[in-house]
Structures are given as structure tokens and as C-alpha cells.
Amino acid sequence: MSLLHKICAAAVCLFASATANAIEPSGTLPVMTITTENSQAITSKEDYVSATYSIDPKGTDVEAFSGDLQIRGRGNYTWTGFDKKPYRIKLDKKAGLLGMKSNKHFGLLAHADDSRAFLRNPIGFFISKAVGLAWTPDMRPVEVILNGDYIGLYFLTELIRVDKDRVDIYDQEDEEATPDPTGGWLCEIDNYEEAPSEQITITEGDGSLMRITHKSPEILNAEQEKFLRDQYEAMNTAIYNSDPASTAWSDLIDVASATRFYVTQEITDNYESYHGSCYMFRDRGEDKKWNFGPVWDFGSTLADENSRLFIWQGREHHQHWIEQMNKFTSFQEERNAVMEDFAKNHYDDLMTYIDQFIAQISDAAATDAQRWPKYGNTDIPYQVEYVKRFLKNRVSYLMYVWGMSEEMPADIYLRGEFNGWAAEPRYQFRSTGDNIYLLDDVTLDGIFKIGSFDWTTVDLGGFEDNNTLQPDQPYTLNPKGCNLTATGTFPSVRLVYDPKEPEKATLELLTKKAGIDDVTTGAVFEVSGTTIASAEPFSIYDLSGRCVTRDVTAATMAPGLYIVNAGGHVAKIALGR
Secondary structure, three states, rough: OOOOHHHHHHHHHHHHHHHHHOOOOOOOOHHHHHHHHHHHOOOOOOOOOEEEEEEEEOOOOOOOOEEEEEEOOOHHHHHHOOOOOOEEEEEEEOOOHHHHEEEEEEEEEEEOOOOOOOOOOHHHHHHHHHHOOOOOOOOEEEEEEEHHHOEEEEEEEOOOOOOOEEEOOOOOOOOOOOOOOOOEEEEEEEEOOOOOOOOEEEEOOOOOOOEEEEEEEOOOOOOHHHHHHHHHHHHHHHHHOOOOOOOOHHEEEEEHHHHHHHHHHOOOOOOOOOOOOOEEEEEEOOOOOEEOOOOOOOOOOOOOOOOOOOOOOOOOOEEEEEEEEOOOOOOOHHHHHHHHHHHHHHHHHHHHHHHHHHHHHHHHHHHHHHHHHHHHHOOHHHHHHHHHHHHHHHHHHHHOOOOOOOOOOOOEEEEHHHHOOOOHHHHEEEEEEEEEEEEEEEEEEEEEEEEOOOOOOOOEEEEOOEEEEEOOOOOEEEEEEEEEEEEEEEEEEEOOOOOHHHHOOOEEOOOOOOOOOOOOOOOOOEEEEEEEEEEEEEEEEEEOOOOOEEEEEEEEEEEEEEEEEEEEEEEEEOOOO
């Protein structure tokens, strides 16, 4: 691009900024300014438009950049369904934009469809990295000015490509004259019909059509196409083997990548993850296996915080293969190990990351909401609270249903006329373990019930309409039952609820504070140094509520403060102090 053109483009940009919307970037993030040749509009996903770009760090610790690039549209529904458009850019020269690894190819993702505080892709990418997938795209938030018009908060993202710093496999040429068709391959299980030259199809074991778009190589000769089709047919046959002990599938597919990819999708409840944007790759060599990944699209995630379905159950989109893969013992064992490691070693880090990410983008997100008011994200604090609650519920549910936790924690609320039947944090029971839930300092005057946020996971009431509860008397609850009633102020309300036996749930309105007794010895527990004993089995919890020892009659612990539960008697006990 000539110097004269750059001067003219800058003049056009200044004029455009005076006539475009009056909203300016927040200035709390780096600002990327793109000016197309002659301020040409970007209307195509196929044809690039020439442009210049610059990155102003705006006081952050990233490096300033400027240069030439090509830009075009990208995406499917996100391109056609929103005025805030996503783009694909190709730099004329490689650059390590915003601290990412040097490359020419990036996406500017708009996430106009992300009403969860722009957290969907960041959370999916974080989990993918935490569980150890081979490569996960990096991304950085940035404010964008296009042809003088501030167009909002975007996410500069590494695109999925065969590259030593991305999908690091052999780069097989299109229509190689003497190819070794074993690899490398980068493919996508796709939900869009592409040209026959870009895509093969097979019939899945359940009779559904399965589209596989070959991203690299893009153009195949007959030998390459035959190899690819034979591979997917073989994987399909192995996956639909009815024997749970079969290992034929893992002769073709890398178990570690398959389970890590799946756990990432299941935690986020990504019910489109095996329907489209489902990437797989294979390096060159007869002994190489297909790997799942990298992850990409999390636009449909974090939807229902009370979901008790797997990602293939009762959903709008068909999920290829994954239900069948979950029947294999070898898949289950590795899946559970990945899930348990995430819950114990990475979940807290994810909560910290969410707070840091929101602090980083909050001002820019508020400015973006002014620019695009119809696309949501006007209440960031509420969405953050929702997302954290979603992840807590989802991780707890998966740990329970996959047999790594004996209790399925649920967000359970006291709901009634006194609070407009809302599921309010103030009236949320806290779990003390062993299916016991407590709520303190409650005033009741009228009808109420016990329920989850959705009234589906938990809905407990009486056997007759307006059953009146008396203080200090356990009342057996009725699943899907009638309204209860009570009057008075109660220091504690105790719920005993086992999701496996909801018909045995009881509720007790207590006239003294329940749950914690500061004791060192007593009729229930005997304490000596760091050893605790009891005539009946007990469980020990740390102060975060994590069970550290279960169903024992004696235990020696490290010095500290613990919560001990035996037969409904809960005590806070100091050991070794």
C-alpha cells in the first residue's frame, strides 16, 4: 500500500469517525484500528479486502504493532445473524499480536451471541488447557475501530491451522503426486454441507449422515480421499461395537485426547460439540492415531444451570459418536481420571480466572453494550454469578453421576410468599455433607416449599395443602407435594435430602442454632491430640466442605479445625491444638 494511499485512508478514517456513531472505546484494553482500502465495506466471507492496521496498547503491557493485512468475514450464523460481525485477518507479515505467538492468521471474534458476560469461549479454552489437550487457541480481548467506526469489544483469536505453534503435524500437500496419505490430516465433523471437493460423508452407525470437512489438505486426489473415507468408516465401525470391553476404537483414536476433549465439552454443557466445529487431527505414519481437538466453538454453552442431561441427551442437535464412546470401559476410566483431576486441581483456578477476566474487560464490555444494546451483557455481575453457579452445579453433577462423589449437591432454596417464590441466595441452603442442608435465621409467615432454581431438580412440599409445621419436629416431605405453612422466626432450618431417595426427605424448623457445636470431648466424639473416635461411623470435612474421611470410627488427622458428622450430629472440632 503506497504512502499516498495511507495518507488518503487516514483522511477518510478521520472523516468517517466524525460521521459514525459517537461512542468511543473505553481505552482500558488495547485498541486495534483497521482501515480498508478506500474504506471499502467488508461484505464477503470469501473475498479479502486490503487494509492497514495498528495496535495501540493503551497503557497495557503489550507491544504496539502496525502494518498491512487482508480482511474478510468469517463464521456461519454469527456472520449472517448479527450486525456485529466476526472477521478473519491475514497479516502481510507474521507478528506476535497482543503477546500471542507470531503468525499471520487470526480471527476477530465478535461473540455477539454470548450473553454470558463474554465468558463462553474463554471458559472453554481455559478448561481445554487445564485438562491438557495438545493445543488450545489463545485469545486476547481488544477494542476495534473499523474505518473510523468503533465496532466494539472483540477477541483476537488464533485460528486452527496446521502449524508448528498450533496443530503441530506433518503438513500434507494438496493432491500430492506421490502422497503418503496417512497424514497429516486436519478435519472437522461439520454440520454444514460443503462442496463435494471439500467434504466426505459417511453413514453413522445409527443411520444419521456424518459430514467430514478436510481442512488440510484441502484438495484430495483419489488415494487421499480413499484413505480418509476408510479411516472414518473404520472408526465408526469400532465405535458402534456393542462390547463395552472392546478396545478396537482405541486402536484408531487417541484415548487421552478423546476423553479430555469430551470432559471439556461436558463441563460447559456444549450440546453442539460433536455436531459441528468438532476438529480431529492425525499425524503422518501407519501407527498414528486420530486425536480429538482443538476445541473451538462454545457459543451454545453455559445455558441451563440446572441441566441434568449429558450433552447427547434430549438436545436439538445430533451429537455424533460420543454417546457410543461413553459405553467403553477404557473411555470411562480415563474420563473419570480427567474429571477428578480437574475438580480437585483446576476448578478453583477457573473461578480465579473468571474474576480476573471480568476485571480486565468490564469497562470495555460496558462500552460494547452501549454500541450494541440489543445483544445483551448489560448486567455483567448477574451473568458472572450465573456462570459460577452453573459451573459449580455442573461439576458437582458430573462428579456424582460418574461415581466420584457420593452426594449430588444441588442449589436448594426456601421459596414462598415471603420472598415472592424467588430462588434467592439469602434463602439458599448450604450443604454440610451426608445429605444434610442448613439455612440460618429464617422468618416465615405463610406458605412455602423447598425447591431448586428450576423446580425440576428439587421440588419438595407437603402431603396436604397448607400443612402446618411445628417447631423442632421433623416433617417428612412429599416430592412434587403441596404448599407448606409456618409462622415464626427460626435460628435454623434443617433439611435432610438424598436425591436417590427424595421420598425420605425431612424438614425441621429449629428453635436453636443447629449444625455446629464447639466441642473437644463428649458423648458422641472422643478426641485425643490429633485422633478422633466415635462409637458410630462418622465423616470428616475441612472448612470448605470437602469430605476428607468418610464412614470411619476412628481417624488421625493433621492438626487443624474440622467439621465432623455422625448420625446427624455435626460438630466443629479442633485437633492438635
